[in-house]
Amino acid sequence: MWKVLLRLEYTVCYSLHPELLILRSVGVDLVGKTAIVTGSSSGIGLECARQLLARGLSKLILAVRDEKKGAVAREDLMSGRDLKAGAIEIWHMDYSSYGSIMSFADRAKALEALDIVVLNAGIYRIPRVILPTGHEEDIQVNYLSTAFLTILLLPILEAKRRPGTEPGCLTVVSSSVAAWSRFKLPQDGRPLLTTLDEPMGTAAFDHHQQYCTSKLLGQLFLVELTRRVPSSVATITYVHPGLCYGSGLARDSMGTIAGFIAGIIFRIFGRSCVGGAQAIVDAAVAHGEEAHGHYLVDGKPAKLAPIVYTPEGGQMAQRLWKETMSELSFAGVEDIIEALVS
Ligand SMILES: NC(=O)c1ccc[n+]([C@@H]2O[C@H](COP(=O)([O-])OP(=O)(O)OC[C@H]3O[C@@H](n4cnc5c(N)ncnc54)[C@H](OP(=O)(O)O)[C@@H]3O)[C@@H](O)[C@H]2O)c1
Numbered sequence: 001m002w003k004v005l006l007r008l009e010y011t012v013c014y015s016l017h018p019e020l021l022i023l024r025s026v027g028v029d030l031v032g033k034t035a036i037v038t039g040s041s042s043g044i045g046l047e048c049a050r051q052l053l054a055r056g057l058s059k060l061i062l063a064v065r066d067e068k069k070g071a072v073a074r075e076d077l078m079s080g081r082d083l084k085a086g087a088i089e090i091w092h093m094d095y096s097s098y099g100s101i102m103s104f105a106d107r108a109k110a111l112e113a114l115d116i117v118v119l120n121a122g123i124y125r126i127p128r129v130i131l132p133t134g135h136e137e138d139i140q141v142n143y144l145s146t147a148f149l150t151i152l153l154l155p156i157l158e159a160k161r162r163p164g165t166e167p168g169c170l171t172v173v174s175s176s177v178a179a180w181s182r183f184k185l186p187q188d189g190r191p192l193l194t195t196l197d198e199p200m201g202t203a204a205f206d207h208h209q210q211y212c213t214s215k216l217l218g219q220l221f222l223v224e225l226t227r228r229v230p231s232s233v234a235t236i237t238y239v240h241p242g243l244c245y246g247s248g249l250a251r252d253s254m255g256t257i258a259g260f261i262a263g264i265i266f267r268i269f270g271r272s273c274v275g276g277a278q279a280i281v282d283a284a285v286a287h288g289e290e291a292h293g294h295y296l297v298d299g300k301p302a303k304l305a306p307i308v309y310t311p312e313g314g315q316m317a318q319r320l321w322k323e324t325m326s327e328l329s330f331a332g333v334e335d336i337i338e339a340l341v342s
Helices: 002-016 019-024 043-054 067-078 098-109 137-159 176-180 192-197 207-228 257-269 273-285 311-327 333-341
Strands: 034-038 059-064 088-092 116-119 169-173 235-240 295-297 300-302
Touching (some): 034 043, 043 059, 043 067, 043 116, 043 273, 059 067, 088 098, 098 137, 116 137, 116 273, 137 192, 137 207, 137 311, 176 207, 192 311, 207 311, 207 333, 273 295, 311 333
Parallel strands (some): 034 059, 034 116, 116 169, 169 235, 235 295
Antiparallel strands (some): 295 300
16 A cells, blocks of 8 residues: 555656656666765655665765664665665764764774765754854754865865776755845944854844755855865765655644644645655766766756855855854864865
8 A cells, every 4th residue: 555655656746846757767876885974864864875775885874963863764774675784884973063073074084985975964943043153053054064074074085086986976955945045244244154143133033044044155155165176076066855845854843833834835845855865866976077066956957046146145155165264263174175176
């Protein structure tokens, strides 16, 4: 019965999004390759992990903040598969702590190989939460920590490249809601990251805007990063998985009327996490160096948020780059990037 329902879901999903049929046919063989997927204990990340294994991936690192959830995910991924011992490892990594991200990256240096990195972990908070880093949680997780891990993993991807093979691939899960951000550069000289952490006077915290802005910052950062770092280091892409139902992203609205209505909208207009993961896995494994710096939507290069192409977006990107380098200066990120370029 459930197989019939699954087939029905596929049929509806692909009739709404026929382009996914093409993605499914990409026959990439990942035997002998190693991948890291962040946020892989649930939702789209878990499905990404499953699809990478289905293509023969030899080693998978589940980067998760909750190792118990990671263990359940590993059981699920292993069932029905004949994998070697140690083929799936669970590594702790919490984006709310810079120390945790650095330990994770240090551990990755000892991997025998690293070919694919999918930076999928993300959050959509409804209450305004300030983390011990001093930053609001959406901005910290979706932007600052993702950018930090990107920088730390690039030299490792470069170092682990085997002679005669293509550069490794790092793909960041973005979202087309970046285009909905109404964020404006502060005109009073305050750092833009500071303005995003501050309470908004008497106005209510606009959680949806904050999420959209966190994804916009990610796009602005990657434009700057891929301008500096060549594709010979790693093919860096960003990808939109599409509107997906069945993940934990909307967990803060569970049990509310707004959450119930959003759930119905997601179910009607969205695709399953399997469909979202197909778009991400396509970005991570089916494109070569020519895709460096591309924002991929269902396997094709797409436009970033419109503001990215404006003079204001250019100014925003430059200020963001400077502030990000300063925020992460404790880890010598500018030197890391400089070493990649030279
Ligand atoms: N769903 C959509 O419609 C949609 C659309 C566009 C883009 N996206 C993006 O797709 C990605 C995956 O989202 P999803 O829909 O699959 O939601 P999800 O099920 O909530 O998955 C998000 C993952 O990120 C992890 N995570 C959250 N905060 C973290 C932290 N501080 N440190 C480490 N990991 C953390 C979560 O871990 P826990 O399980 O421990 O909470 C979870 O595994 C996100 O980047 C999201 O922005 C989603």
